[in-house]
Amino acid sequence: GQQVMQIPQYQHVQEGEDFTTYCNSSTTLSNIQWYKQRPGGHPVFLIQLVKSGEVKKQKRLTFQFGEAKKNSSLHITATQTTDVGTYFCSGNYGGSQGNLIFGKGTKLSVKP
Amino acid sequence: DSGVTQTPKHLITATGQRVTLRCSPRSGDLSVYWYQQSLDQGLQFLIQYYNGEERAKGNILERFSAQQFPDLHSELNLSSLELGDSALYFCASSAWRSGTGELFFGEGSRLTVL
Numbered sequence: 429g430q431q432v433m434q435i436p437q438y439q440h441v442q443e444g445e446d447f448t449t450y451c452n453s454s455t456t457l458s459n460i461q462w463y464k465q466r467p468g469g470h471p472v473f474l475i476q477l478v479k480s481g482e483v484k485k486q487k488r489l490t491f492q493f494g495e496a497k498k499n500s501s502l503h504i505t506a507t508q509t510t511d512v513g514t515y516f517c518s519g520n521y522g523g524s525q526g527n528l529i530f531g532k533g534t535k536l537s538v539k540p
Numbered sequence: 541d542s543g544v545t546q547t548p549k550h551l552i553t554a555t556g557q558r559v560t561l562r563c564s565p566r567s568g569d570l571s572v573y574w575y576q577q578s579l580d581q582g583l584q585f586l587i588q589y590y591n592g593e594e595r596a597k598g599n600i601l602e603r604f605s606a607q608q609f610p611d612l613h614s615e616l617n618l619s620s621l622e623l624g625d626s627a628l629y630f631c632a633s634s635a636w637r638s639g640t641g642e643l644f645f646g647e648g649s650r651l652t653v654l
Contacts, residue, residue, distance in 0.1 A: 434582075459640055470542070470630060470645040471583065478640075516583065520640060527573070527596035528643065532582035 430455065432519040434531030442539050447504040449534035451517035458522030460493060460500045465533070466513040474502075474515075507538050543567065546631050546646035554654055558619040561649045565612055565633030571595070572614040573632040573643060574606055583630065589614055590637045621653045 433452045441447050451460065459478045463471040475484055477493035477500060484491045490503045504511055514533040521529070543566035553559055565572050574586040585598035589608035600606075603621075608614040618625060628650050632643040 458638075461642070463643075470647050471632075471643075472542075472645070473642040476640070476642065518583075518643075520638070522638065527585055527588050527598060529585060529598075530575070530583040 430519070430521050430529050432517060432529050432531040434517055434534055436534055437532065438535050438537075440537045440539065441507050443509060444506050447507050447511070447536055449502050449515050449517075449536075451500045451502075451519070451531050453498050453519050455521065456497045457519045458497075459520045460497075461518040461520070461528065462491060462500075462502055463516045463518060463530075464513050465516065469513075471516060504536075507536070509538050509540050512536060512538050542644040542646065544631060544633050544644050544646035546629075546649050548649055549647065550650050550652075552652045552654065553621060555621055555623060557621050557653075558617065559621065559651065561616040561618070561629050561631075561651075563614045563616070563631030563633075563646060565614070565631075566644050569633035569635050569644070570612065571634040571636060572608055572612070573634070574600075574614070574616050575630045575632065577628040577630060577648070578626075586616070595637065618651070621651075623653050626651055626653045 461476045462474040465471045482493040488505045514535045516533040518528040518530045545564040570591045573588045575583040586600040588596040606616045628648045630648045632645045
């Protein structure tokens with residue numbers, strides 16, 4: 429079935445270092461969304477990417493959607509302790525199955 | 541506050557029992573999604589309803605069922621519970637029929653099966 433692979437599963441960084449998580453699908457996505465879940469919390473929407481090759485920025489966060497619309501990345505510049513949490517990508521395959529398939533997430537820990 | 545309300549927040553029950561989780565979507569949202577999150581696991585899509593109709597089905601066990609009522613609230617019924625059903629169950633709502641647009645998640649219902 430449809431599956432969204434996300435790597436790495438865990439990432440430990442020193443505060444101030446950069447962080448990147450990657451999301452891959454074997455088939456073309458209609459759009460992709462990114463969510464952040466703080467420890468003990470619920471997922472919170474960060475952004476949606478729709479267009480091939482799209483790049484969006486939110487302060488220190490940069491989101492990219494691949495040209496083939498099969499992969500995406502989230503890059504955080506100069507991590508802070510407030511960035512701690514699990515980052516999920518969620519792919520939409522469109523059509524009659526417009527449900528969102530989540531990757532397993534990347535759990536980020538930041539050492540001060 | 542996402543505007544999505546889930547009850548109960550915590551539930552402890554025994555194997556073989558049946559429970560019902562309830563979700564009230566954000567005002568105006570017609571889509572309700574149910575996800576299961578086990579320890580250190582991602583969000584497993586269970587089922588989606590749009591305006592009272594089932595729209596998409598994921599890896600939902602036959603022991604589980606759901607429905608969306610005319611007032612748009614939704615219930616997820618879990619029966620013949622097993623230890624492995626222990627998890628955090630999230631409901632999310634969206635204004636959209638398809639998977640476009642932000643999902644607003646509730647705080648989840650933590651189910652523990654003993």
